[in-house]
Structures are given as structure tokens and as C-alpha cells.
Amino acid sequence: MAKRSGKLRNLQQGNAVAGYLFISPFIIGFIFFEIYPLLQSLYLSFCEVKVATGGFETTFVNIANYKKAFTIDAYFNQMLVEELRNMAINVPVTLIFAFFIALLLNQEFKGRGLVRAIFFLPVILSSGVMVGLEYNNSLLNGIQDIIRESSNSTTVTSTLEEILTVSGGGLGRDALNVVFDAINRVYDIAMASGIQIIVFLSGLQTITTSMYEAAKIEGATAWETFWKITFPMISSLILVNLVYTVIDCFLNSNSNLMNKITTTMSRDLDYGFSSAMAWVYMVVVVAVIGILSWIISKRVYYYD
Amino acid sequence: MRNKMKVRTYKNFWERNKKSNGYLLRKTAGDWAYRLIRAILVFGLIFLIVQPLLNKISISFMLEKDLYDSTVISIPKHATLENYKLAMELMDFKKALWNSVWVSLLVSLLQVAACTLVGYGFARFEFPLKKLWFGAVILTIVIPPQVISPSLHLHFRFFDIFGIIKLIRGEPLNLLSSITPYMMLCATCMGLKSGLYIYMIRQFFRGIPKDLEEAAYVDGCGKLRTFIRIMLPDAKPIVTSCFLFAFVWQWTDSYYTGLFMSGMKVLSRSLSGVATVLEKYWAAVYNVRPTTAYTQCEIATGMLLTLLPLLLLYLVAQKGFVESLSQSGIKM
Incomplete structure (x- = not known):
């Protein structure tokens, strides 16, 4: 008996060693290229960094950099709030859009393969440097819009938008404005939801058809089936997609705040201030993701 | 003795529809309407994704003067590989x-x-x-x-x-x-x-x-x-x-x-x-x-x-x- 438990322990130990060997690349990378730079950047954020020839020297300045970010700098607060506001609109809209498209693509119809291929195209089209250039293009489109507006030609949609926003008052108008904002950004949303569609689609395909059949026999309507079967079965993927979308939204290196952080570092060489801003931003990102996933994970339903 | 079951077949759609008290017609029409709406929706969304790409392709073949020509929308007048x-x-x-x-x-x-x-x-x-x-x-x-x-x-x-x-x-x-x-x-x-x-x-x-x-x-x-x-x-x-x-x-x-x-x-x-x-x-x-x-x-x-x-x-x-x-x- 004693011998047997010894063997078991040996096996466990062997597993532990093998496990650590397998993940060792990650551990090395994490310590040297993630934690170490992270701590260094935390230290730099409390310092004034002067780049000198052949190195850099730091003087400890306490929380001056953070003070500068929150109270002196004219744009930081504003940009941070704007990022949060963008996220609050973009994330739910992206999730709903992706879910809707996944439902659509999960149905049988002719040419489904082609349609799917096209919907996943944004994964390629909207990656890395493309987004930035596309963004500049949209700037150009904005100019075109202004020209069109000043030349007094009206479109059906703009007139409709005007009527709806003018007639609805107060809260309704604000809500409508959010909706119009989302509609205007539908291209960006479609571009940002390639991965999410795949994830939702994979989830939809794991739901067994016998469940739907049972529901149908019991006389459930399509609406009920959706809320009682489809939605709970996919709820764990909503969490995955939520986290992915929030990260994607925040880490978009073309956002104003990211640009500010990067230019402060590379152009002004103000490593201290740049690190302080980056740290504030990171804390906000981690907090938002933590809170959201905490709230959602309580409501997620796991089938198995 | 073999029990011969008699199955009446309704060949005609309208005949079948009548038999089902109009349910078949409603169902078929609903299905077709749904398919039509879906097709329009899918087409619109595909267009949304592909249009910028097509736009870039057509622009890339244009001479500079085509860019300002208001009669040129997507087919370039002076196609060129210069770009x-x-x-x-x-x-x-x-x-x-x-x-x-x-x-x-x-x-x-x-x-x-x-x-x-x-x-x-x-x-x-x-x-x-x-x-x-x-x-x-x-x-x-x-x-x-x-x-x-x-x-x-x-x-x-x-x-x-x-x-x-x-x-x-x-x-x-x-x-x-x-x-x-x-x-x-x-x-x-x-x-x-x-x-x-x-x-x-x-x-x-x-x-x-x-x-x-x-x-x-x-x-x-x-x-x-x-x-x-x-x-x-x-x-x-x-x-x-x-x-x-x-x-x-x-x-x-x-x-x-x-x-x-x-x-x-x-x-x-x-x-x-x-x-x-x-x-x-x-x-x-x-x-x-x-x-x-x-x-x-x-x-x-x-x-x-x-x-x-x-x-x-x-x-x-x-x-x-x-x-x-x-x-x-x-x-x-």
C-alpha cells in the first residue's frame, strides 16, 4: 500500500515536472519580457527620465507624473472618458451584430459557404496597419460628407434621421442618437466582428438538434426556443466574446489615447509621463474586464 | 389477405392547401418572405464588407484626372497600371x-x-x-x-x-x-x-x-x-x-x-x-x-x-x- 502511494506520488511528480517543462518557454518569457518590463515601467512612472548619451538617468519624483496626467494635461482625462464611452457603445453592438450574423449563417441556404467566407474576410482586411489607413480614409469620407452637406443635397436616411431626432424628446432622442451612431459605424462593427462570429457559430453548431425538435413538439414558438435554448446554451461564449471584444476595443493601437502614449514616448522622449499614462490605462482596462466578466460569469449557464 | 391501405395523393398544391385549411399557403408564403428578406439582408451586409475593397480596386486603375471626373464612378475612363x-x-x-x-x-x-x-x-x-x-x-x-x-x-x-x-x-x-x-x-x-x-x-x-x-x-x-x-x-x-x-x-x-x-x-x-x-x-x-x-x-x-x-x-x-x-x- 505504501509502495503504491509512493508510485502515485512519483507519477504526480513526474507530471508536475513534465508540465513545467512544457510551459517553460512561457514562464521564461513571462518573467523576462512581461513582468520585468512591467515593473520597470511602474518604476519609471514615478520618475523623471532623462535620456543621456549612452543610457538614461532617472530621478524619483513621486506621483508627479500621475498628477500631471489627471490635473495638468488637457487631453488625458477627456481621452480616457472617450475610450470608455466608445467601449460602452461598441462592445454591446458588436456582440449583438456578431450573434445575429452567426444565427443567420447557421441556417441552411444556397451559397452559405461563400457568404461565410466573405463575413470572415474582415479578419484579414481589418488587421494591423490596415485599420489605421482605413481610419484615415474615413477621415476623408468625413470631409466628403461635410462638402455634401454644405452643397445642400439631402438623402432619405439623413432626412429620416432628422425627423426622428427632432420629434423624439429628451431620453428618447439620446437613445436614438446612440442608435444612429451605431448605424453610422456599422462598417467598423462588421469589420471588428470576424472572430466573434466564428466563435458564436462554433457554439451554435454544438447545440444538438434534438433539443430544438423536443421544443418544437412541445409547441414552443421560435421566440421561446431562442430564449430558452439558444441563448442559455451560448451564454458561456458570450463571456468569451465579451472579453475578446473589450480587449480588441481597448488595445486598438489607433485610438487617440494609445497614439498619445506612443508619441509621448517616442517623440517627446518623456518615458516617465508615458509610463504613468500607460499604467493608468492598463489599470482601467483590467478593472473593466474584471468587473464585466465577474458580472457575466455569474449568469452564465454551463450545460455540462 | 393483404390489407391494402388506400392513400389518396393530392397532386395539386391548391388541393393540398384547401385540405389544410389554408395553412400550407400561409406557411409557404411566410417561408418565401423570410427567405427573401434574408437574401436582401445577406446581400446588403456582403456589399457593406466588399464595397470598400471593390472601390479600392476601381480607384487603383484610374488615372489622376478620372478621380476628379464626376462622370466616372467605378469604371475608370482611362484604365492604367501606372498607379x-x-x-x-x-x-x-x-x-x-x-x-x-x-x-x-x-x-x-x-x-x-x-x-x-x-x-x-x-x-x-x-x-x-x-x-x-x-x-x-x-x-x-x-x-x-x-x-x-x-x-x-x-x-x-x-x-x-x-x-x-x-x-x-x-x-x-x-x-x-x-x-x-x-x-x-x-x-x-x-x-x-x-x-x-x-x-x-x-x-x-x-x-x-x-x-x-x-x-x-x-x-x-x-x-x-x-x-x-x-x-x-x-x-x-x-x-x-x-x-x-x-x-x-x-x-x-x-x-x-x-x-x-x-x-x-x-x-x-x-x-x-x-x-x-x-x-x-x-x-x-x-x-x-x-x-x-x-x-x-x-x-x-x-x-x-x-x-x-x-x-x-x-x-x-x-x-x-x-x-x-x-x-x-x-x-x-
Whole structure:
């Protein structure tokens, strides 16, 4: 008996060693290229960094950099709030859009393969440097819009938008404005939801058809089936997609705040201030993701 | 005696409809209406995604005067390949393409190799502090690269391992001019989106039944050998998928390449510099600034040139991108 438990322990130990060997690349990378730079950047954020020839020297300045970010700098607060506001609109809209498209693509119809291929195209089209250039293009489109507006030609949609926003008052108008904002950004949303569609689609395909059949026999309507079967079965993927979308939204290196952080570092060489801003931003990102996933994970339903 | 059942067949649609009290007609009409609405919706959404691409294609064949011609919308009046010639020259296309190909290949291979090992380790072995380390993986996904990049930049500028190199050479190494730093990052799972690949691969391995491995262990196969001979062939779809994603994202990335390989000419970097180069070129040749429209036209052409290899890859390996990812059964 004693011998047997010894063997078991040996096996466990062997597993532990093998496990650590397998993940060792990650551990090395994490310590040297993630934690170490992270701590260094935390230290730099409390310092004034002067780049000198052949190195850099730091003087400890306490929380001056953070003070500068929150109270002196004219744009930081504003940009941070704007990022949060963008996220609050973009994330739910992206999730709903992706879910809707996944439902659509999960149905049988002719040419489904082609349609799917096209919907996943944004994964390629909207990656890395493309987004930035596309963004500049949209700037150009904005100019075109202004020209069109000043030349007094009206479109059906703009007139409709005007009527709806003018007639609805107060809260309704604000809500409508959010909706119009989302509609205007539908291209960006479609571009940002390639991965999410795949994830939702994979989830939809794991739901067994016998469940739907049972529901149908019991006389459930399509609406009920959706809320009682489809939605709970996919709820764990909503969490995955939520986290992915929030990260994607925040880490978009073309956002104003990211640009500010990067230019402060590379152009002004103000490593201290740049690190302080980056740290504030990171804390906000981690907090938002933590809170959201905490709230959602309580409501997620796991089938198995 | 055989019981002959009498089945009345209704050949006519209207006859059947009458028999069902009009339900059939309502049902069929509803189905068709639904299909029609769906078709319109799908078409609209496809148009939304494809239109900018088509727009770029049509612009890229236009002469400059077509851009201002209000009668020209999508078919150019004076079709030309001039834009492509110029864009290729401005981007140093051949060299950049070659660099992009081998850098992306190398990076994605390294990344996928490292992430597969780590993902397998997380999926199959029990070891102390496993949860903590997996939390660390999630942390690497969440932390913006902008937070750690300045420090990494300095780290590689004055590279040293515990002062050893300084002892030997008298000064720390400057690794920034080579691709070594980025390769080091990729080999240790700290490259672009590495955390995501670890996560995906772990999910995939968790879905494979353990019996196969156990059989191998019983037969006396070692852990590494089991992994390479038994598990890896099974994991082909997810590995391909991660490789393709890594390749595409590396191809279009300009942040990491700009940070660690600033001397290297790759497509993504020369694409983002196209406007500046064009300005210089015009200043040298015509002594004026290029117009905004023409710059946009050149950028669109450059984007097409950059995207073309990726689109070809997507056409060939579309299944690899999509199917395997949907098989991996991602769960939290």
C-alpha cells in the first residue's frame, strides 16, 4: 500500500515536472519580457527620465507624473472618458451584430459557404496597419460628407434621421442618437466582428438538434426556443466574446489615447509621463474586464 | 389477405392547401418572405464588407484626372497600371514582399511551436500553481503592449544576461538592429497575440479524449514522444489555424515591427509610409505636393498590393481559417 502511494506520488511528480517543462518557454518569457518590463515601467512612472548619451538617468519624483496626467494635461482625462464611452457603445453592438450574423449563417441556404467566407474576410482586411489607413480614409469620407452637406443635397436616411431626432424628446432622442451612431459605424462593427462570429457559430453548431425538435413538439414558438435554448446554451461564449471584444476595443493601437502614449514616448522622449499614462490605462482596462466578466460569469449557464 | 391501405395523393398544391385549411399557403408564403428578406439582408451586409475593397480596386486603375471626373464612378475612363508601377516603386515592393514573407513565416512558426508546447502543457498536466500561470497567460492578453514596450526597447538596446555579456565584451549588446529580440519574444510566447494562441490550443487539447495518450504511456512511450507522435497529428487543424492567424497578423502588423525591426523593410511598414514617400517623390519630380485624392489613390493601390498575397492565402486555406476554429469548441 505504501509502495503504491509512493508510485502515485512519483507519477504526480513526474507530471508536475513534465508540465513545467512544457510551459517553460512561457514562464521564461513571462518573467523576462512581461513582468520585468512591467515593473520597470511602474518604476519609471514615478520618475523623471532623462535620456543621456549612452543610457538614461532617472530621478524619483513621486506621483508627479500621475498628477500631471489627471490635473495638468488637457487631453488625458477627456481621452480616457472617450475610450470608455466608445467601449460602452461598441462592445454591446458588436456582440449583438456578431450573434445575429452567426444565427443567420447557421441556417441552411444556397451559397452559405461563400457568404461565410466573405463575413470572415474582415479578419484579414481589418488587421494591423490596415485599420489605421482605413481610419484615415474615413477621415476623408468625413470631409466628403461635410462638402455634401454644405452643397445642400439631402438623402432619405439623413432626412429620416432628422425627423426622428427632432420629434423624439429628451431620453428618447439620446437613445436614438446612440442608435444612429451605431448605424453610422456599422462598417467598423462588421469589420471588428470576424472572430466573434466564428466563435458564436462554433457554439451554435454544438447545440444538438434534438433539443430544438423536443421544443418544437412541445409547441414552443421560435421566440421561446431562442430564449430558452439558444441563448442559455451560448451564454458561456458570450463571456468569451465579451472579453475578446473589450480587449480588441481597448488595445486598438489607433485610438487617440494609445497614439498619445506612443508619441509621448517616442517623440517627446518623456518615458516617465508615458509610463504613468500607460499604467493608468492598463489599470482601467483590467478593472473593466474584471468587473464585466465577474458580472457575466455569474449568469452564465454551463450545460455540462 | 393483404390489407391494402388506400392513400389518396393530392397532386395539386391548391388541393393540398384547401385540405389544410389554408395553412400550407400561409406557411409557404411566410417561408418565401423570410427567405427573401434574408437574401436582401445577406446581400446588403456582403456589399457593406466588399464595397470598400471593390472601390479600392476601381480607384487603383484610374488615372489622376478620372478621380476628379464626376462622370466616372467605378469604371475608370482611362484604365492604367501606372498607379501599381508607382506604388511598387515607392514601397520597394520586391524587397519588402520578400522580407515580409520570410519574417512572417519565421515569426509564426516560432510562435505556433512555442504556443503549442505551452498549450499542451496547460491542457494535459497537473502541476502546482497551474491556475496562477494560466492567469498569467490571460494577463499577457490583457496588458497593452504600449505599457511594456518602452522598457523592452531599452532592455534590448542594452541587452545583458546577469552582467555576463558585459564581462566578456565590456559593454552590453545592442540587439535592436537585428531581428533577434523579436524572435526571442516569439519563442517565449510573448509575441503578437501569443496569449490568444495558447488559449485556443489549450481549449483544443482539452477536447481530445485522454485514452490515446494513456495507451501510449502504458506502452512505454515517453511524454515528449507521446506529444510529438500521438497528439500533434491530432492537433493539426488548430495548429494550422493558429499558424494562419499568426501569419496574417504578423503580415499586417506595424507596431512590433516598427519597435524591434525598424531597419527592416516589410510591406506593412512601407505601406504606412507610402504617403510620405509619395510626397517626397512629387517634391523631387514635380516640385509640388501631391493632391489628397491622388495620395489616397496611391494608398489604396498599396493596400491592395499588401493584401493580395493574404487574399490568395485566404482563398486557398479558407477552411483552415474558419473550420478548425469552429471545431475547437471554445469555452471559458
